[in-house]
Amino acid sequence: MTEFKRVRHSVEKIDAVSLATGAARFTDDFELRDPLYLKILYSPHAHAEIVDLDPSEAEALDGVVAVFYYGNVPRVLHTTAGQGYPEPSPYDTVLFDRKVRFVGDRVAMVAAESPEIAEEALKRIRVTYRVLPAVFDMEEALKPDAPKLHTDDEFAKIPVPYDPSRNLAAEVEFSYGDPARGFAEADFVIEHEYRTPYMSHSALEPHAALAYLDEQGRLVIISSTQVPFHARRITAMVLGIPLRKIRVIKPRIGGGFGGKQEVLLEPLVGLATWRTGRPSRLVLSREEVLFATRTRHEMKIRLKTGVRRKDGAIVALEMDALMNAGAYGSHALTVLTNTGSKTLPLLNKIPHLRFHGRSVYTNLPVGGAYRGYGATQGYFALGQQVDIIARELGMDVLEFYKRWHIREGETSEVFKALGEGREGVEQVIHSCRLDECIDRGAEAIGWYEKRGKRHRPAPHRVRGVGMIAAMQGSAIPEIDMGSAYMKMNDDGSFNLHVGATDLGTGSDTVLAQIAAEVLDIPVDRIIVRSSDTDLTPFDVGAYASSTTYLSGEAVRKCALEIRRQILQVAAEMLQAPAERLSVEEGRAVDPATGQGVSYEEVALYSLYQRNQFQIQATASHIVHESPPPFIAQFAEVEVDLQTGEVAVVHFVSAVDCGTPINPRLVEGQVEGAVLDGITHTLFAEYRFDDKGRPLNLNFEDYKMPTFRDLPKITTIVVDSYEETGPFGAKSVAEIGINGPAPAIANAIYDAIGIRFFEIPITPEKVFRALKAHGILESTP
Amino acid sequence: MKGRFLINGETWELEFPPEATLLEVLRSNGFTEVKHGCDDGLCGACAVLLNGKPVPSCQVLAATATDQPIVTAQGLGTVHRPHPIQKALAEAGAVQCGFCTPGIVVSTYALLQKTPDPTEEEIRHALDGHICRCTGYVKILEGVRLAAQRWKRAK
Ligand code: FES
Ligand code: FES
Numbered sequence: 001m002t003e004f005k006r007v008r009h010s011v012e013k014i015d016a017v018s019l020a021t022g023a024a025r026f027t028d029d030f031e032l033r034d035p036l037y038l039k040i041l042y043s044p045h046a047h048a049e050i051v052d053l054d055p056s057e058a059e060a061l062d063g064v065v066a067v068f069y070y071g072n073v074p075r076v077l078h079t080t081a082g083q084g085y086p087e088p089s090p091y092d093t094v095l096f097d098r099k100v101r102f103v104g105d106r107v108a109m110v111a112a113e114s115p116e117i118a119e120e121a122l123k124r125i126r127v128t129y130r131v132l133p134a135v136f137d138m139e140e141a142l143k144p145d146a147p148k149l150h151t152d153d154e155f156a157k158i159p160v161p162y163d164p165s166r167n168l169a170a171e172v173e174f175s176y177g178d179p180a181r182g183f184a185e186a187d188f189v190i191e192h193e194y195r196t197p198y199m200s201h202s203a204l205e206p207h208a209a210l211a212y213l214d215e216q217g218r219l220v221i222i223s224s225t226q227v228p229f230h231a232r233r234i235t236a237m238v239l240g241i242p243l244r245k246i247r248v249i250k251p252r253i254g255g256g257f258g259g260k261q262e263v264l265l266e267p268l269v270g271l272a273t274w275r276t277g278r279p280s281r282l283v284l285s286r287e288e289v290l291f292a293t294r295t296r297h298e299m300k301i302r303l304k305t306g307v308r309r310k311d312g313a314i315v316a317l318e319m320d321a322l323m324n325a326g327a328y329g330s331h332a333l334t335v336l337t338n339t340g341s342k343t344l345p346l347l348n349k350i351p352h353l354r355f356h357g358r359s360v361y362t363n364l365p366v367g368g369a370y371r372g373y374g375a376t377q378g379y380f381a382l383g384q385q386v387d388i389i390a391r392e393l394g395m396d397v398l399e400f401y402k403r404w405h406i407r408e409g410e411t412s413e414v415f416k417a418l419g420e421g422r423e424g425v426e427q428v429i430h431s432c433r434l435d436e437c438i439d440r441g442a443e444a445i446g447w448y449e450k451r452g453k454r455h456r457p458a459p460h461r462v463r464g465v466g467m468i469a470a471m472q473g474s475a476i477p478e479i480d481m482g483s484a485y486m487k488m489n490d491d492g493s494f495n496l497h498v499g500a501t502d503l504g505t506g507s508d509t510v511l512a513q514i515a516a517e518v519l520d521i522p523v524d525r526i527i528v529r530s531s532d533t534d535l536t537p538f539d540v541g542a543y544a545s546s547t548t549y550l551s552g553e554a555v556r557k558c559a560l561e562i563r564r565q566i567l568q569v570a571a572e573m574l575q576a577p578a579e580r581l582s583v584e585e586g587r588a589v590d591p592a593t594g595q596g597v598s599y600e601e602v603a604l605y606s607l608y609q610r611n612q613f614q615i616q617a618t619a620s621h622i623v624h625e626s627p628p629p630f631i632a633q634f635a636e637v638e639v640d641l642q643t644g645e646v647a648v649v650h651f652v653s654a655v656d657c658g659t660p661i662n663p664r665l666v667e668g669q670v671e672g673a674v675l676d677g678i679t680h681t682l683f684a685e686y687r688f689d690d691k692g693r694p695l696n697l698n699f700e701d702y703k704m705p706t707f708r709d710l711p712k713i714t715t716i717v718v719d720s721y722e723e724t725g726p727f728g729a730k731s732v733a734e735i736g737i738n739g740p741a742p743a744i745a746n747a748i749y750d751a752i753g754i755r756f757f758e759i760p761i762t763p764e765k766v767f768r769a770l771k772a773h774g775i776l777e778s779t780p
Numbered sequence: 781m782k783g784r785f786l787i788n789g790e791t792w793e794l795e796f797p798p799e800a801t802l803l804e805v806l807r808s809n810g811f812t813e814v815k816h817g818c819d820d821g822l823c824g825a826c827a828v829l830l831n832g833k834p835v836p837s838c839q840v841l842a843a844t845a846t847d848q849p850i851v852t853a854q855g856l857g858t859v860h861r862p863h864p865i866q867k868a869l870a871e872a873g874a875v876q877c878g879f880c881t882p883g884i885v886v887s888t889y890a891l892l893q894k895t896p897d898p899t900e901e902e903i904r905h906a907l908d909g910h911i912c913r914c915t916g917y918v919k920i921l922e923g924v925r926l927a928a929q930r931w932k933r934a935k
Contacts, residue, residue, distance in 0.1 A: 022813020
């Protein structure tokens with residue numbers, strides 16, 4: 001293993017103490033002088049036309065400064081998806097439309113002197129709706145006579161299948177080989193339908209944005225965004241303000257998980273401030289976050305596999321994914337694509353394969369990016385199906401994965417076929433330690449002692465184990481770009497400016513470690529500033545598991561150029577050829593003479609003494625492939641045969657993310673993803689009434705786990721070396737969320753022999769299933 | 781209305797609407813280390829010590845909290861002089877986005893005051909009112925254990 005001094009070390013997160021003491025500022029912590037408070041009026045109807053909106057009573061209220069609605073805000077079609085330009089998501093959204101398409105759609109916004117006045121004013125806006133028939137079910141929505149959501153001038157920005165006249169927000173189709181022939185040749189065919197519901201990211205910090213005009217009259221927006229540069233671009237477009245007049249800053253942010261990869265609030269605060277000249281503040285309540293922001297797309301996946309008995313080969317596979325986009329098509333194409341592109345390459349030896357996906361509009365909340373991004377839904381299907389196949393073959397599922405998973409030096413046709421809004425990119429796997437992940441995970445969970453043993457720790461409680469193997473990607477190849485700027489200070493420290501967006505993940509720290517490794521200095525000599533569109537160079541932002549792999553390489557290149565300049569100055573100072581010099585512990589040294597100069601001496605020389613110049617550099621990076629991290633995840637569960645309750649006893653993840661730049665942060669990413677996965681496997685989901693109204697809008701009804709619910713979680717980091725990544729790194733942010741649902745479902749099957757094809761697997765559902773199978777035990 | 785608040789050892793005469801919560805009064809007077817994560821007393825981000833006991837300040841009427849000692853995360857430690865609990869959480873990797881952390885810090889402080897050597901059960905119980913969406917709680921448990929060790933030694 002390569003020896004590293006700064007990376008591959010669990011350095012303390014550089015902002016951790018600031019956060020723990022409460023000194024660090026989040027969006028809502030910034031003071032504004034004499035701000036306007038903004039409140040949004042939401043649609044109570046799932047589908048309606050606004051016949052009339054009369055703001056006059058609200059406007060007349062003392063302290064109300066403005067009411068914004070379709071009557072005074074230009075209709076600019078856009079997508080709220082914070083993606084690269086041109087976005088693959090359809091342009092189907094306007095700030096305030098004459099039509100509302102889900103309960104929670106924006107109708108109007110009040111700007112007032114206090115939150116209370118704004119709240120009161122909302123009640124005085126008179127809206128006359130003509131309620132339209134609504135559709136909530138995906139299959140219903142595709143029927144010819146279904147109500148249509150988008151009937152005006154909505155359009156796709158890039159040439160992709162998009163047909164709002166059929167409620168079709170996106171469609172993906174791809175195949176190779178001859179699936180019909182494959183199925184005909186198979187010894188047995190297994191086909192099931194898997195369902196995953198609407199889910200909420202529920203980052204702890206509710207979405208917030210502020211705006212003010214700076215002394216030049218430019219619009220400054222502080223926002224809890226994962227995508228400051230996309231937020232600037234989209235806000236400029238929506239408001240018709242020149243982009244150069246907008247600055248977006250992301251301060252500390254209280255989690256995102258994809259939910260803040262969405263340009264929702266920036267145009268609203270921008271609008272209020274640009275129109276009135278006053279600062280404005282818009283902070284959502286927990287309830288608003290739950291009903292009016294973004295969700296994980298509901299999905300229904302039909303998976304059909306044809307298997308050859310003699311060696312267990314899957315000879316044909318068909319995956320048909322139906323995805324609920326909700327009322328707008330944010331990420332409707334790309335999440336859907338990822339359901340195939342991030343799952344199917346894992347079993348790359350299938351000769352005949354077809355993937356078909358459709359994403360449909362319904363009058364329910366809007367889906368969006370959510371950690372795992374479609375792959376999570378896909379693995380719920382694939383991960384159970386593999387378990388079913390292995391059992392049918394009488395084969396240990398671990399052996400099945402080891403026999404059929406993609407390996408170093410191999411490729412998959414899926415990589416080339418499925419990209420993000422265009423063709424994908426061909427790639428060969430350079431790093432894969434999945435076998436080791438499987439072995440070490442199996443050992444940690446006690447696979448061979450427990451699998452199929454149905455151990456009973458109490459007479460009415462039975463245990464089982466299940467597992468899954470999965471992959472994800474690292475950044476979007478040929479599309480995503482990250483960049484960095486560095487300069488040297490008098491004392492030999494460095495400013496590192498990156499557009500990359502730390503969501504609490506620790507990317508500021510990881511990027512500082514990468515720079516520190518190149519320059520061989522302690523991490524605290526690197527002063528990181530990130531995510532400010534005026535002060536930092538461009539970065540696509542925090543999504544698609546990209547920051548370490550993509551922005552990290554930009555930082556490494558940038559630091560290498562800084563090192564070259566340092567050595568050039570040192571060469572002049574030491575009167576030695578630069579090629580002979582190297583860096584060591586914050587010094588430039590000449591191994592031939594043993595002489596050296598400290599970075600501080602280099603800095604002072606270059607800034608003040610001779611041939612003065614600023615040691616500084618910039619670098620950009622795009623990636624040509626998206627090397628997958630790999631994971632094996634194992635669950636041990638205990639099912640209560642009297643109540644149907646399922647408890648996770650132990651959850652093990654063994655992950656190969658290349659070189660873990662900061663092992664502790666890697667573990668933290670996996671642990672957080674695992675618990676969120678368990679949450680949504682066993683209890684959390686949105687519930688709606690028959691009018692499309694969400695019913696559970698607080699942390700009690702939309703149950704979030706606390707310390708009490710925490711099972712034993714073990715995370716094993718298996719090093720590999722990814723030659724295309726900075727110091728061998730791949731990504732880790734998303735992958736951990738793929739396993740909990742299928743692994744737990746497989747474990748439940750191992751315990752009680754009942755399959756659950758739908759999450760959440762609530763006690764009620766298990767209870768009913770136990771009863772139906774005649775294995776419910778009566779309470780004494 | 782007006783009231784006298786004893787925040788982090790200092791006395792503040794503050795004006796506030798009668799129905800204001802302690803959370804609102806604290807945040808609007810610059811104590812932004814107290815976070816606002818829900819409105820329902822369900823997330824713990826707004827926790828402060830009131831008379832030494834952790835309470836969700838969003839559920840406390842400001843008018844009922846006058847003239848009693850209130851301690852926030854800033855009152856326990858600052859960037860230059862962090863409390864051992866804050867340092868331990870940072871070192872353990874318990875701080876990801878950090879939005880939950882100031883609340884967890886004050887609850888941990890109250891726990892360790894009473895129970896310097898808590899069992900895992902006691903830690904889980906004491907912190908049960910706190911939601912963290914980032915860490916999966918694993919590193920927070922580690923951090924609290926580390927804090928207990930450190931603090932004992934420091935005392
Ligand atoms: S803000 Fe008080 S408990 Fe959530
Ligand atoms: S660290 Fe983000 S909520 Fe706890």
